Amino acid sequence: MSDASIETSIRPDILPLGDAALLVRFGAVLDDAANQAALALAQRLRDDPIAGVVEVVPSLISVLLRYDPRAADFPRLAGEVRLRLGGVRTAAVPREHVIKARFGDEAGPDLVEVAALLQLDPQGFVDAHCAIPLRVLTTGFAPGYVYCGFHRESLVLPRRREVRREVPIGSILFAAGQTAITATEVPTGWHVIGRTEFRNFDPRFWPPTTMMAGDTVSFEVDA
Amino acid sequence: MSARLRIERAGPLTTIQDRGRAGLLVHGISASGPMDEDSYRRAGLLAGARADGAIEVTQAGLDLIVVEGSTQVGWEGGSFSVAINSEPKTWPGSALLNSGDRLTIKPGPLGNYGYLRFGGALDLPQSMGSLATSTRARLGGVEGRSLRAGDELVLVGEGVAPVVPLASGAGTGPIRFVWGIHAEQFSRDLRERFVHGSFRVTAAMDRMGVRLADLDNAFAGASILSLVSDPILPGDIQILGDGTPIVLMRDHQPTGGYPRIGTVISADLDRFAQMRPGTEVAFSPVTVEHAHRLLRSKAK
Numbered sequence A: 001m002s003d004a005s006i007e008t009s010i011r012p013d014i015l016p017l018g019d020a021a022l023l024v025r026f027g028a029v030l031d032d033a034a035n036q037a038a039l040a041l042a043q044r045l046r047d048d049p050i051a052g053v054v055e056v057v058p059s060l061i062s063v064l065l066r067y068d069p070r071a072a073d074f075p076r077l078a079g080e081v082r083l084r085l086g087g088v089r090t091a092a093v094p095r096e097h098v099i100k101a102r103f104g105d106e107a108g109p110d111l112v113e114v115a116a117l118l119q120l121d122p123q124g125f126v127d128a129h130c131a132i133p134l135r136v137l138t139t140g141f142a143p144g145y146v147y148c149g150f151h152r153e154s155l156v157l158p159r160r161r162e163v164r165r166e167v168p169i170g171s172i173l174f175a176a177g178q179t180a181i182t183a184t185e186v187p188t189g190w191h192v193i194g195r196t197e198f199r200n201f202d203p204r205f206w207p208p209t210t211m212m213a214g215d216t217v218s219f220e221v222d223a
Numbered sequence B: 001m002s003a004r005l006r007i008e009r010a011g012p013l014t015t016i017q018d019r020g021r022a023g024l025l026v027h028g029i030s031a032s033g034p035m036d037e038d039s040y041r042r043a044g045l046l047a048g049a050r051a052d053g054a055i056e057v058t059q060a061g062l063d064l065i066v067v068e069g070s071t072q073v074g075w076e077g078g079s080f081s082v083a084i085n086s087e088p089k090t091w092p093g094s095a096l097l098n099s100g101d102r103l104t105i106k107p108g109p110l111g112n113y114g115y116l117r118f119g120g121a122l123d124l125p126q127s128m129g130s131l132a133t134s135t136r137a138r139l140g141g142v143e144g145r146s147l148r149a150g151d152e153l154v155l156v157g158e159g160v161a162p163v164v165p166l167a168s169g170a171g172t173g174p175i176r177f178v179w180g181i182h183a184e185q186f187s188r189d190l191r192e193r194f195v196h197g198s199f200r201v202t203a204a205m206d207r208m209g210v211r212l213a214d215l216d217n218a219f220a221g222a223s224i225l226s227l228v229s230d231p232i233l234p235g236d237i238q239i240l241g242d243g244t245p246i247v248l249m250r251d252h253q254p255t256g257g258y259p260r261i262g263t264v265i266s267a268d269l270d271r272f273a274q275m276r277p278g279t280e281v282a283f284s285p286v287t288v289e290h291a292h293r294l295l296r297s298k299a300k
Helices: A032-047 A074-083 A111-117 A122-131 B037-047 B188-196 B266-273 B288-297
Strands: A005-007 A013-016 A021-025 A053-058 A062-067 A088-090 A096-103 A134-139 A146-149 A164-167 A171-175 A178-181 A186-188 A191-196 A216-221 B003-010 B015-017 B054-057 B062-069 B071-076 B079-084 B087-089 B093-097 B102-110 B114-118 B152-156 B175-179 B199-205 B209-214 B236-239 B245-248 B260-264 B283-285
Touching: A013 A074, A021 A074, A032 A053, A032 A062, A032 A134, A062 A074, A074 B288, A096 A122, A096 A171, A111 A122, A111 A191, A122 A216, A134 A178, B037 B054, B037 B071, B037 B093, B037 B114, B037 B266, B079 B093, B102 B114, B175 B266, B175 B288, B188 B260, B188 B283, B260 B266, B266 B288
Parallel strands: A096 A216, B175 B283
Antiparallel strands: A005 A088, A013 A021, A021 A062, A053 A062, A096 A191, A134 A146, A134 A216, A146 A178, A164 A186, A171 A178, A171 A191, B003 B062, B003 B152, B015 B054, B054 B114, B062 B102, B071 B093, B071 B114, B079 B087, B079 B102, B175 B260, B199 B209, B209 B245, B236 B245, B236 B260
């Protein structure tokens, strides 16, 4: 097996979430290993589905499995999940997305401040931000919204103190070692550093969003 | 038989609902669907509905006129006051509406949500496989919004023979829940206080969630930390940073990072949704197995 194989050695908690779902959670903090483990389990559940499971939702460090409560029981499902954990497995080949974005000025009102906080000039920050491809860590916060990460340690900033009530569709947000892309008008406490014409949500098409957790995202300056 | 209806008056947050668009959490879309699923189903039997879809009426009620055609109609959910051309009818119930008839639903003694269903199908575009309105995501229904005076709805096709369902067994007593995905984040003492405390449904309630007043200050002063976000489902009981409990409902946010002490079981969520502001509510824990037995024993 090649680089695409992932070792998931974290023993997760398998918890009931009400009477129609269970949550498989890999630890309590967001880090690369926990995120990779959640994505690997979600992939495995797509490749080898469990009878009675009607929806699989990967999140940052967990996977939700929704089931028909009239047809399934929790211990059996938990056992089936355990059978799909551990060992080395091949991840699906990640799809690659190139996101062209305008950074700073009207498109990214927080860029100058963000760069200064990281002791960079704005151009230096944009270069550093776009230097390395990121992974879609998760989807699902809002329609088409994606979290991408992780940036290197020197690019980690906390969220803003104030929450903006609404930022435009296609906003590029930055905080917590991650970059997010919005696809609907949402409130956010993250720094707004740019904007893209890319739209990851269109309810007229199926599927309504195209970026999936595990995909690779590269940012480019839209000149 | 087909018909065209015109909404003359609609209470706030009156929406078109069907069984919802489950399966889209990964895309950031909650399922929506009726706040009281069983009443929705029963209204369909009363109407002889052959297709999914209803007007979900809120506390303030609704007036509509049949502009042309005729349709069988059925109503159920909570207890409202209903009349056709000013002649009172029983709730729940059904009737045949003809051209020119006016159906009036006014506030009644019980419940938050009533369902109006029809023999024919609502002629509205499906959005991702469903008519259900999500005002949060601006999807479904009429332009993804609540209904308002002047909206016209077209019904197409024949219904089937109306059926009067058996009396509903909505139940009474505490709302039962399964301990939540973050129950261990709460001390044993706090969990005890949640089970023994009294809460009250507040006016801050809608299709997204119901905020509760913590009458015994069970969570006052508790340090509530935010956590790495996980997906949410209807019935999840989140404790906000200031200690306010909120029960997330059909138009819930898709993910959340506040700790969830419990999740209301499927068998009790309809009953909880119908509790009006001011209603006192207590919570009682059950096992997942018990919740499943309740669902299986329910004659459907």
